[in-house]
Amino acid sequence: MLHVSVPPPPPTGGSQQQGGSACPARSVSQLHKPRRKRREEKEEEDPARLTTALPAVAPVMARVLVVGAGLTGSLCAALLRRELPQGLLRIVVWDKARGAGGRMSTSRSSHDPRCSADLGAQYITCLPDYAKKHQSFYEDLVTHSVLKPLTAPIEGVQMKDGAENFVTPQGISSIAKHYLKESGVDVRYTHQVTHIFLKDGKWQVGFNIDSSDQFDVVILTMPVPQILQLRGDIKNIINKSQRQQLESVSYSSRFALGLFYEAGTQINAPWAAQYISDNPCIRFISIDNKKRNIESPDIGPSIVVHTSVAFGTGHLEWDKQKVQQLILDELKNIMPSLPKPESIKCQRWRYSQVTQAFPSSPGQITLHTKPLLVCGGDGFIHSTFDGCLDSAMSIVEALKSSL
Numbered sequence: 001m002l003h004v005s006v007p008p009p010p011p012t013g014g015s016q017q018q019g020g021s022a023c024p025a026r027s028v029s030q031l032h033k034p035r036r037k038r039r040e041e042k043e044e045e046d047p048a049r050l051t052t053a054l055p056a057v058a059p060v061m062a063r064v065l066v067v068g069a070g071l072t073g074s075l076c077a078a079l080l081r082r083e084l085p086q087g088l089l090r091i092v093v094w095d096k097a098r099g100a101g102g103r104m105s106t107s108r109s110s111h112d113p114r115c116s117a118d119l120g121a122q123y124i125t126c127l128p129d130y131a132k133k134h135q136s137f138y139e140d141l142v143t144h145s146v147l148k149p150l151t152a153p154i155e156g157v158q159m160k161d162g163a164e165n166f167v168t169p170q171g172i173s174s175i176a177k178h179y180l181k182e183s184g185v186d187v188r189y190t191h192q193v194t195h196i197f198l199k200d201g202k203w204q205v206g207f208n209i210d211s212s213d214q215f216d217v218v219i220l221t222m223p224v225p226q227i228l229q230l231r232g233d234i235k236n237i238i239n240k241s242q243r244q245q246l247e248s249v250s251y252s253s254r255f256a257l258g259l260f261y262e263a264g265t266q267i268n269a270p271w272a273a274q275y276i277s278d279n280p281c282i283r284f285i286s287i288d289n290k291k292r293n294i295e296s297p298d299i300g301p302s303i304v305v306h307t308s309v310a311f312g313t314g315h316l317e318w319d320k321q322k323v324q325q326l327i328l329d330e331l332k333n334i335m336p337s338l339p340k341p342e343s344i345k346c347q348r349w350r351y352s353q354v355t356q357a358f359p360s361s362p363g364q365i366t367l368h369t370k371p372l373l374v375c376g377g378d379g380f381i382h383s384t385f386d387g388c389l390d391s392a393m394s395i396v397e398a399l400k401s402s403l
């Protein structure tokens, strides 16, 4: 059970003192009758007091920290807001990055922020099994123009029967942004969690080296190896069996290159994106604005290149500049007439997609019940929109059953 404490009512008059600082949860109707009667009588004498006297007791909200403003964390925030009464929880989302999205991130050209590229996830694939289960989520995202059906030609794509692909006209990070906006929660970027301590029945969460704050509930949504890197009491709280299972979770690694061009640049290719199976370095190329169906004469095109997992793993610890040059050299072999970009961004995805999920894919696991500490994310299920959604839903269920 999560304890939501209610403070004693404030004194209603100069002479009325409340005894004791801690008292059990109670509602306005449970307050001492005689005192209330006296107050009502006073209010009748002075109508202006009515507005200031109500409510006499406001419940103290449980503070919930969601670590990660990627898809799972953003969905958690939105679902908690949807499913639990306003005023019960005060939710805060922290992310070490400068913006939302996590591995569903959208990068922007330093010359023109309207020229953008999705360096992580490329599109959302809705499989038939999930189309019904998550129908309302897809409908909501399509209604708000966050998702649009993918109509541009993708060469070499392998589609399962009945599957449907969706793109994000405003960039893939717009999905997480949509849920954060819906939740209305307080989101803090450049907040890197480093320590989690248990102190006086609450979580003392350390961030950015020398700062900390206290929470009643903590939800971790980052890749599993980054959970295992956290210091403080969490190290002892994770039991031996959980640690073994967490250590069994694995991810592929790859690099992504974003090439940003000046407005008016022509990229000549018959496809919007292409999977390449016979190149040791490059696995996927996308003309990102074409893939997203947002080609415009005023905004420059952008290209995204994903390396193969074998190349990513083999060069994981290499200097990024050197890796960038290797990818550009290989790209020139595949697309010799490609013009020179205005700017380039090289992204190292150490934890790209889940290759081995947490045993039996529970969506979340509870590391500690009182106070509650749970972790979820694609590592606990699989690396898709539907996986993150299932994970977020199971995190919310875990929190609800602790209330």
Ligand SMILES: Cc1cc2nc3c(=O)[nH]c(=O)nc-3n(C[C@H](O)[C@H](O)[C@H](O)COP(=O)(O)OP(=O)(O)OC[C@H]3O[C@@H](n4cnc5c(N)ncnc54)[C@H](O)[C@@H]3O)c2cc1C
Pocket (backbone or CB within 6 Å): 067, 068, 069, 070, 071, 072, 073, 094, 095, 096, 097, 100, 101, 102, 103, 104, 119, 120, 121, 122, 123, 124, 125, 191, 192, 193, 194, 221, 222, 223, 226, 254, 256, 306, 349, 351, 352, 353, 376, 377, 378, 379, 382, 383, 384, 385, 388
């Ligand atoms: C190259 C690539 C291609 C992909 N292609 C697809 C695709 O086409 N379709 C698809 O559905 N999926 C795809 N995926 C997978 C998809 O992106 C992920 O499954 C999904 O984004 C995972 O979301 P998440 O919220 O669980 O984790 P994340 O997106 O990793 O979010 C975790 C967040 O936690 C933050 N964080 C980490 N540590 C800390 C800390 N200590 N303190 C504070 N914040 C912290 C991170 O900055 C991040 O924002 C792809 C992924 C990659 C990398």
